[in-house]
Amino acid sequence: MNERLSRQLAFIREVDKLKTIFRQTYLLDASRRENDAEHSWHITLMACLLEEHLDGKKIDLPRVIKMLLIHDVVEIDAGDTFAYDVQGHEDKFEREQQAARRIFGLLPPDQSADMMELWLEFERRETAEARYAAAMDRIQPLLHNYYTEGKAWREHQVTSDRVLERIRFLKQELPDLHALVTGLIRDAVDKGYLLP
Amino acid sequence: MNERLSRQLAFIREVDKLKTIFRQTYLLDASRRENDAEHSWHITLMACLLEEHLDGKKIDLPRVIKMLLIHDVVEIDAGDTFAYDVQGHEDKFEREQQAARRIFGLLPPDQSADMMELWLEFERRETAEARYAAAMDRIQPLLHNYYTEGKAWREHQVTSDRVLERIRFLKQELPDLHALVTGLIRDAVDKGYLLP
Numbered sequence: 001m002n003e004r005l006s007r008q009l010a011f012i013r014e015v016d017k018l019k020t021i022f023r024q025t026y027l028l029d030a031s032r033r034e035n036d037a038e039h040s041w042h043i044t045l046m047a048c049l050l051e052e053h054l055d056g057k058k059i060d061l062p063r064v065i066k067m068l069l070i071h072d073v074v075e076i077d078a079g080d081t082f083a084y085d086v087q088g089h090e091d092k093f094e095r096e097q098q099a100a101r102r103i104f105g106l107l108p109p110d111q112s113a114d115m116m117e118l119w120l121e122f123e124r125r126e127t128a129e130a131r132y133a134a135a136m137d138r139i140q141p142l143l144h145n146y147y148t149e150g151k152a153w154r155e156h157q158v159t160s161d162r163v164l165e166r167i168r169f170l171k172q173e174l175p176d177l178h179a180l181v182t183g184l185i186r187d188a189v190d191k192g193y194l195l196p
Numbered sequence: 197m198n199e200r201l202s203r204q205l206a207f208i209r210e211v212d213k214l215k216t217i218f219r220q221t222y223l224l225d226a227s228r229r230e231n232d233a234e235h236s237w238h239i240t241l242m243a244c245l246l247e248e249h250l251d252g253k254k255i256d257l258p259r260v261i262k263m264l265l266i267h268d269v270v271e272i273d274a275g276d277t278f279a280y281d282v283q284g285h286e287d288k289f290e291r292e293q294q295a296a297r298r299i300f301g302l303l304p305p306d307q308s309a310d311m312m313e314l315w316l317e318f319e320r321r322e323t324a325e326a327r328y329a330a331a332m333d334r335i336q337p338l339l340h341n342y343y344t345e346g347k348a349w350r351e352h353q354v355t356s357d358r359v360l361e362r363i364r365f366l367k368q369e370l371p372d373l374h375a376l377v378t379g380l381i382r383d384a385v386d387k388g389y390l391l392p
Binding site: 001002004005008009011012013015016017018019020027028029031034035037038040041042044045046048049050052053061062065066069070107111140143144147176177179180183 | 204207214215238257265336373
């Protein structure tokens with residue numbers, strides 16, 4: 001087997017572990033928590049469907065897709081840090097960067113560098129692509145929380161101001177989706193799924 | 197909420213069920229069977245990494261990606277049909293087509309038509325994109341079988357001629373990958389993971 005294929009295969013085998021990294025969010029049927037691999041699939045598909053809500057703004061969708069497919073791979077080593085865990089976030093970036101180096105480093109050097117760049121772009125949220133990708137990554141768990149009657153929110157006593165803060169960046173570029181989720185947040189408070 | 201977004205949301209919620217459709221193939225750590233959502237994520241990522249093995253042949257990768265993200269959605273209604281289940285394959289296409297109409301039909305009409313077209317293209321395997329997508333869909337479970345010492349193969353008493361038959365179409369367009377998997381199949385027979 002040639003060296004490149006051998007490295008690609010090592011990476012493909014390694015990332016299978018993402019299927020065993022569980023998040024705080026539940027499936028919509030509330031039967032169990034979801035894992036990072038299925039979450040990544042779900043938000044990648046969402047990204048393919050919701051582009052029109054960028055109101056005509058052009059983005060590089062294939063780049064968004066690649067970002068979303070690999071954005072959580074670092075959690076194989078670093079674990080899932082719950083969005084509202086303040087302590088866990090202190091050294092999150094450092095832990096994840098180390099993980100990125102190890103895991104993407106399994107690939108041939110050019111692909112490893114591409115993946116590292118995509119992951120950093122996602123983390124920095126400075127490009128339109130990274131912000132659109134981040135929007136998918138924020139909206140999906142919010143939907144899951146809302147439609148499971150706030151299961152993970154209630155378990156962690158999350159308050160609405162913190163949820164609103166996390167989706168505030170949607171307002172300018174994705175006004176439809178911002179309106180959708182703020183409506184759900186308000187309704188979740190009314191129904192007791194989420195603390196005010 | 198506008199009508200289009202409302203339909204998109206209905207589809208996004210519906211496809212969450214793909215996370216509860218389990219396949220015959222095991223995770224690489226053999227701890228459990230994998231589900232269609234995580235499988236779809238895995239092969240979409242593989243498609244992004246292995247394009248170079250098409251030996252310079254140009255394909256529309258974003259189209260492949262979309263195909264792979266939605267190729268198993270029909271199994272929400274139709275269930276997973278094991279690759280080597282002859283009886284299950286008799287009415288497979290009919291069951292799946294009905295499922296495609298219902299599930300993709302949740303989307304706004306233009307997106308529904310696009311998804312239906314992508315799914316049919318994948319099923320027909322006539323374009324270079326559909327064949328490359330199908331290659332990922334065949335290679336991944338084969339890797340999982342090989343690296344779990346033939347766990348699902350042994351459970352279903354699968355023979356090597358049937359596995360070879362399913363990956364034969366790789367030979368012309370993806371010779372490296374064909375060589376890789378035929379090598380694994382031979383080795384699997386030698387090691388007793390797979391019946392001759």
